[in-house]
């Protein structure tokens with residue numbers, strides 16, 4: 001390699017963010033440092049997402065942009081990892097003559113060796129084997145929390161749910177949970193390095209440990225709650241079918257657990273929930289929401305919604321709109337259904353046009369925008385506890401942090417407040433953030 005620099009682009013979810021951080025650490029271990037500009041690098045890596053066609057097209061588009069760099073500098077190594085790499089494997093090398101390396105979701109740990117192989121022998125290589133459980137258990141990504149006040153902690157990986165639209169179980173493999181001892185050690189180490197907030201992550205954290213006969217997820221939360229130095233706990237993603245009463249009670253019981261839950265519903269119609277193989281009904285979902293409010297009256301929820309699932313009629317869609325009005329999420333992440341080959345929904349009859357789906361999607365965004373606006377505007381005048389994460393891009397003397405509801409709050413203050421919990425009086429609400437001022441006592 002003609003210099004010791006690599007450039008990395010990450011697409012998709014938190015699992016990919018964690019994998020990318022691991023890639024940075026692993027490459028650092030063989031003396032490669034990360035750069036911000038692809039033309040300064042001798043290794044370019046894309047960590048990709050295959051959940052929707054849009055993400056796939058974006059990754060291919062970015063790959064294409066690097067071709068001229070490779071034409072100018074044939075020694076440049078181009079690699080693709082993540083879910084597209086897992087799904088397509090060797091075919092990617094056949095399709096893209098300028099791609100050198102393909103590594104799957106279970107092979108991130110082998111990256112240094114693979115990069116070395118390509119560099120030393122000028123061979124192209126691909127590694128997308130799924131690993132067995134025992135090996136995977138040894139390889140959970142861990143973090144040290146250097147230079148950060150918030151950190152993800154991986155508690156489980158993979159998914160066994162097979163929602164009919166979703167490619168994740170195929171590209172990430174079967175569900176596997178990390179030992180609670182290892183998770184707790186990691187959280188303690190993070191706390192020692194100054195981390196104040198941890199987010200426990202996995203495709204479905206609510207089913208944590210069931211296969212491994214580990215402690216329950218609520219028991220795990222309780223133990224994380226007892227760790228000195230940690231002020232806040234979040235977790236994601238939660239599948240509604242696995243949200244136990246015990247876990248619901250945690251929101252009333254555990255003082256460090258943030259009062260926000262991302263609880264993807266996907267649709268408000270029973271017909272569609274059934275076709276999606278989600279394992280709960282609208283009524284059951286709504287009863288979970290009401291129990292959450294009983295356990296913690298000021299909890300706020302966010303959700304994922306898919307519009308235009310095969311067979312979704314106007315009536316089904318109206319059910320989703322009415323559910324949004326009932327639950328009043330602070331935020332939704334909404335997607336137009338995207339067929340994924342290999343999933344069962346890919347073979348379902350889909351009678352509505354792209355225009356109909358787009359029109360429904362826009363209607364839903366308008367409704368949600370109004371709901372979100374009301375919630376955040378009602379916060380103006382109140383005081384919120386904010387974990388200060390850093391200096392804001394808004395200018396000198398400006399800080400930013402998050403409220404318990406995961407909303408960005410900007411305010412002026414001195415940099416020594418970074419990493420601390422402060423009280424902020426909210427003065428204004430914007431589309432994506434709140435503005436405030438330090439409240440008395442700070």
Ligand code: SAH
Pocket residue numbers: 051052165166167168202203204237238239264266304305306335336337338339340
């Ligand atoms: N494990 C998480 C996240 C899965 S992927 C969960 O179960 O919530 C993130 C989101 O992408 C999903 O919640 C779903 O809303 C969306 N998604 C997944 N597959 C999709 C597809 N084929 N088309 C459109 N959206 C999809």
Ligand code: SF4
Pocket residue numbers: 159160161162163166167168169203204239
């Ligand atoms: Fe995909 Fe469903 Fe698993 Fe989430 S729970 S990753 S949507 S299969």
